[in-house]
Amino acid sequence: MTAIAPRSLTSRRPIYEGTRIPSPIPTVLQTPPDIQATGDVLTVNFGPNHPSTHGVLRLIVDLYGEDVTGVEAVIGYLHTGFEKNMEAKTWWKCVTYPERIDYVSFQNNEYVFVAAVEKLLQLEIPPKATWMRTLLCELNRIHSHLVWLGTSALELGAISMFWYAFREREQILDLFELVTGYRMHTRYFQVGGLAEDIPRGFYPECRRFCDWMPRAIDDYETLLSRNKIWLERTGGLGLLSAEDAIALGQSGPVLRGSGVDWDLRKTQPYLAYHQVDFRVPVYHAGDVYSRYRVHMDEMRESVRIVEQCLDRLEHMDGEPWIADDRKVVLPPRHELHTSMESLIHHFKIVTEGFRVPEGEAYVAIESPRGELGCYVCSDGGPKPWRVKFRAPSFVALEAAATLMKDALIADMIAIVGSLDTVMGEVDR
Amino acid sequence: MSELEAVPGYVEERVHVGETTLVVEPGELLDAARYLRDELGFNFLSDVTAVDYLGWGSAGVSGYIGTASGRDLNSPMTQGYQVVPLAKPKRFALNYHLLSISEEPRRLRLQAWLDEGEPVPSVIPVWPTADFHEREAFDLMGIAIEGHPNLRRILLDDDWEGHPLRKDYPLGGEPVRFSGEE
Numbered sequence: 001m002t003a004i005a006p007r008s009l010t011s012r013r014p015i016y017e018g019t020r021i022p023s024p025i026p027t028v029l030q031t032p033p034d035i036q037a038t039g040d041v042l043t044v045n046f047g048p049n050h051p052s053t054h055g056v057l058r059l060i061v062d063l064y065g066e067d068v069t070g071v072e073a074v075i076g077y078l079h080t081g082f083e084k085n086m087e088a089k090t091w092w093k094c095v096t097y098p099e100r101i102d103y104v105s106f107q108n109n110e111y112v113f114v115a116a117v118e119k120l121l122q123l124e125i126p127p128k129a130t131w132m133r134t135l136l137c138e139l140n141r142i143h144s145h146l147v148w149l150g151t152s153a154l155e156l157g158a159i160s161m162f163w164y165a166f167r168e169r170e171q172i173l174d175l176f177e178l179v180t181g182y183r184m185h186t187r188y189f190q191v192g193g194l195a196e197d198i199p200r201g202f203y204p205e206c207r208r209f210c211d212w213m214p215r216a217i218d219d220y221e222t223l224l225s226r227n228k229i230w231l232e233r234t235g236g237l238g239l240l241s242a243e244d245a246i247a248l249g250q251s252g253p254v255l256r257g258s259g260v261d262w263d264l265r266k267t268q269p270y271l272a273y274h275q276v277d278f279r280v281p282v283y284h285a286g287d288v289y290s291r292y293r294v295h296m297d298e299m300r301e302s303v304r305i306v307e308q309c310l311d312r313l314e315h316m317d318g319e320p321w322i323a324d325d326r327k328v329v330l331p332p333r334h335e336l337h338t339s340m341e342s343l344i345h346h347f348k349i350v351t352e353g354f355r356v357p358e359g360e361a362y363v364a365i366e367s368p369r370g371e372l373g374c375y376v377c378s379d380g381g382p383k384p385w386r387v388k389f390r391a392p393s394f395v396a397l398e399a400a401a402t403l404m405k406d407a408l409i410a411d412m413i414a415i416v417g418s419l420d421t422v423m424g425e426v427d428r
Numbered sequence: 429m430s431e432l433e434a435v436p437g438y439v440e441e442r443v444h445v446g447e448t449t450l451v452v453e454p455g456e457l458l459d460a461a462r463y464l465r466d467e468l469g470f471n472f473l474s475d476v477t478a479v480d481y482l483g484w485g486s487a488g489v490s491g492y493i494g495t496a497s498g499r500d501l502n503s504p505m506t507q508g509y510q511v512v513p514l515a516k517p518k519r520f521a522l523n524y525h526l527l528s529i530s531e532e533p534r535r536l537r538l539q540a541w542l543d544e545g546e547p548v549p550s551v552i553p554v555w556p557t558a559d560f561h562e563r564e565a566f567d568l569m570g571i572a573i574e575g576h577p578n579l580r581r582i583l584l585d586d587d588w589e590g591h592p593l594r595k596d597y598p599l600g601g602e603p604v605r606f607s608g609e610e
Contacts, residue, residue, distance in 0.1 A: 024577040026556035076583040083568075084593055119445050246471055246529055249557030260529070267533045358513045359444050362525050362537065364474060373525065375477045379484060379513045386593075390475035390525070398560050427583055 015241040015258065015286040020402050021248065029401040031062040031070035040064060046412075048077045054151065054416070055423030059400075061412070068412055071404045073397050078427035086387045090353025091117055092191060094384060098374070099185045101389060102425040104147050106185050107140040108367040109425075112374040113387070114189045115270065116363040120356050120378055121191070121328060127312075128319045129193035134271040135206075135309035136179070136188065137365075138302040142213065143172045144368035145295045145302075152292075152417035153224065156233050161223055168216050171209055178202055191354075192329040193322030203314055206306065213303045221296060234288040238403040238415035241286060248402060249395045252370025253298070254419060256282050257290035264366040276308045288418040295420075298368075328354045353382035369393055369420050389428060393421040431468065435460050447537060454522075454540040454548045461524070461538070461554040470526040470536060473551070476561035477523045478569035482595040485513040517541045522548060522571060547574040568593040 022029050031041055041062050048058040056077035062070030082101055086094045098113040099106035111133055118125065150165030173183040179202055180186035180195075188195050224230045240250070245258040255262055263280040265273040281297030283290035322329050330349055331342035358380040364373040373390030396419040403415045432441050432448075437456025442449045452460040464470045524538040542548055550573050551558045563582040565571040570591035573579055581588060590597055 021556050025559065026552060027559045028578060076581075076585075079583040081592065088599070122445065247556050249473055249555070262529055360449075360479075360523075360537075361445050361447060362475070362523075362535070364525075364527075364535075371474060371527075373475050375475065375523065375525070377479055385481075385484070386477075386479045388475070388477040394560060395557060398557055 013284075014243075015239055015284075019244055019247070020239075020241070020405050021244055022401050026248065027073065027398045027401050029069075029071040029404055031064070035064050035069055038064075041069065043070075048074075054421055055426075057397075057416070057421065057423055057426070059412070059416070061409070063409060066408045066410075068404050068407045068409060071401050071412075073400050075394075075397065075423070075426050078423050080428070082428050083387050083389070086384055088383065090382045091356055091384060092349070092353055094387070095189065095191070096185070096187050098389065099187065100424065101391070101428055102367070102369070102372075102393070102422050103184065104422050105140055105144040105368045105372075107136045107189070108144075108365060108372060109389075110187065110189045111137055111271075112363055112365050112367070112372050112389075113376075114191055115365070116361050116374040116376040117191050117356060119361045119363055120359055120376065122357075123192055123323055123325060123328065125193055125323060126320045128198075128316045128321050129323075130272050131309050131312050131316070132194055132198060132321070133189060134273065134276070135306055135313065136176075136186075137271065138305045138309070139172055139175060139206075141302045141368045142299050143169055145299050146172070148295060148368075148417075148420045149220065149292075152414075152420075153230075155413050155417050156230070158224065158227075158230065161220065164216070164219060164223070168213065171212070175202070175206055175209060178205060190322060190329070192325060193320070195322075197321050198313065203310055206310055210303050210307050210310070214300060217296060217299055217303075224292070225296070231289065233411075233414055234292055234418070236285070237288045237407065237411050238418055239286050239405075240399060240403055244402055245286075245399070248399045250370065250399055251392055251395070252366065252368070252420075253291050253294040254370065254396055254399065256280065256294045257418075258286040259284035264364060264371060268364070270363075270365055272309070272312075273305075276305050278302075278305050288414050291418045291420075355380060355382050356384075364390065367392060369396065369422070369425070389425075391425040391428060393419075393423070393425040394428075396421050397426060434467075435463050447535065449523075449537040449539050451539045451541070454542055454546065457538075457540050458549040458551060458554065461551045464526060464536070464538065465554050469528045469530055472527040472529045473555035473557050473561075474525040474527050474535075475523075476558060476565055477525070478565040478571050478593075479521045479523065480519065480569060480593065480595045481516040481521065482519055484516055518543050518546075520544070520546075520569065520571060522565065524551070542571065544570075545572055547572045549574050550576040552576065567591070570594060 041064050044061045044063055046059040046061050048056040058074040060072045082097050086097050098109040102109045146165040146169045150162040153161035176186055177183050180188040240258050242258045242260045245255050261282045266280055278301045281294050283293050326345050331345050335342040356378040360377040362375045364371050370392035372392055375388040376384055377386040379385045432450050436459035437453035439451040518541040520542040522540045526536045528534050562573045562576055566573055566579055567581040567583055
């Protein structure tokens with residue numbers, strides 16, 4: 001079980017020698033027979049209803065004293081059959097589903113589905129929509145990292161961190177409400193562009209947020225980055241080497257915290273990421289603290305990207321925000337009163353839905369949690385034949401058994417928290 | 429990408445919307461996977477997706493009767509895409525979405541076609557991350573994965589009957605317990 005990590009993309013010094021992936025089941029850590037034979041092993045059911053598991057995650061933990069000797073993750077408590085439901089809905093009604101899969105990074109999920117449909121349709125997106133999507137995806141990344149930071153710190157006892165993080169989160173949700181009318185599950189990305197034009201007054205409000213946010217991140221770092229308790233509870237824990245991270249399919253902050261310089265926004269750019277200037281933070285220790293630092297630095301970079309998007313968008317007033325393709329995009333409202341043709345198109349798209357050419361496509365983006373993929377398959381009809389999401393949280397949980405080697409019961413909270421799992425996405 | 433022809437069990441390769449699909453024989457999937465990882469550098473398995481093609485094309489296209497060639501999108505009195513979908517070799521397709529984490533990143537879809545109950549080897553020895561993905565393919569689509577060390581249901585209850593993402597899984601009308609009829 002080896003994976004070959006390219007030397008140039010990873011750190012020079014390995015985090016540990018060899019592999020720590022359990023065998024024969026890579027996702028289950030089994031108690032060694034000699035420890036089991038002592039008769040002192042206690043099996044504890046951790047979850048599914050537990051405040052520290054970020055949702056309904058159940059871990060079956062074998063404890064030998066305070067040492068964790070066995071771990072198995074049991075999931076599925078939040079399975080709602082999104083993928084099956086989407087097969088019964090028209091393409092344009094499906095857009096509401098991906099957001100609810102990962103209810104913390106809803107706009108990234110919305111985008112990946114819309115992008116997959118647009119790939120099959122071979123649809124050109126107007127630049128204003130591209131830049132606005134980039135902006136919202138990055139605001140959403142900050143939002144997601146803030147929720148992660150607040151809850152993970154709360155679990156380790158840093159209660160004040162939670163209030164600070166949710167204060168800024170509230171500002172982002174207010175921005176979403178200003179643009180889309182909703183705080184969460186915005187359904188603002190439409191196949192072809194945006195659902196509506198960007199409202200007046202958004203740019204100055206967003207600028208104000210961008211001025212404020214770096215100072216807020218400074219505050220967070222003052223509270224945590226050199227806090228002795230925080231350092232001791234996160235440093236050197238939950239080790240994952242670059243090779244094991246790649247073998248276990250890890251992505252996002254977990255992979256970058258293990259020293260692999262890999263970010264799909266840089267390596268396989270989508271949206272407008274090849275036109276903006278940003279840095280990919282990489283830390284080499286492969287522990288919980290490295291993952292924390294990656295999250296913090298990414299928030300700073302996201303603020304920079306949002307500012308660059310605003311620079312472009314402020315000069316795009318009056319430009320189209322959605323593609324002009326009447327077979328796919330709803331006609332403008334005012335035309336419905338005067339044009340029979342538009343009325344027919346409107347009726348057909350709303351009732352029957354637009355058709356997507358036969359074929360299959362897989363689109364992957366860098367969501368706040370890592371590689372978020374969407375596979376769509378169409379038979380040429382108005383409903384998807386099959387939709388599948390590659391959920392980064394689902395894959396992150398596979399690493400839990402590897403990370404838990406040599407962990408104590410109290411470390412388990414920090415380790416599970418550092419994987420940044422959202423159970424809605426794990427169970428879909 | 430003619431280098432793909434050397435992959436064990438090679439059947440064909442297709443390029444559609446900029447994505448390369450490599451079809452291999454299911455029996456030689458493990459050898460193909462090992463070759464792709466070691467020789468061609470696909471060190472990262474993104475996803476495993478099973479698709480059920482039961483009834484593919486027979487539903488027509490949204491109520492219209494399609495023809496093999498379809499009709500012209502631009503000529504009058506036609507309704508857009510009305511081509512009958514291309515026939516599929518077998519009922520299930522198992523897609524492995526591969527990625528090469530390197531200086532020259534690229535993606536590949538490795539595809540194997542299966543009949544109902546036809547076994548396919550587990551790729552855990554090549555990509556350990558396949559564990560959860562293969563359990564999901566078994567749970568929701570009933571793909572018979574061979575050699576998986578822990579092949580149990582993952583998202584549904586252990587005593588669930590059937591595989592819900594299959595096209596012949598009944599929608600609605602599920603038995604309601606304690607409804608007074610039993």
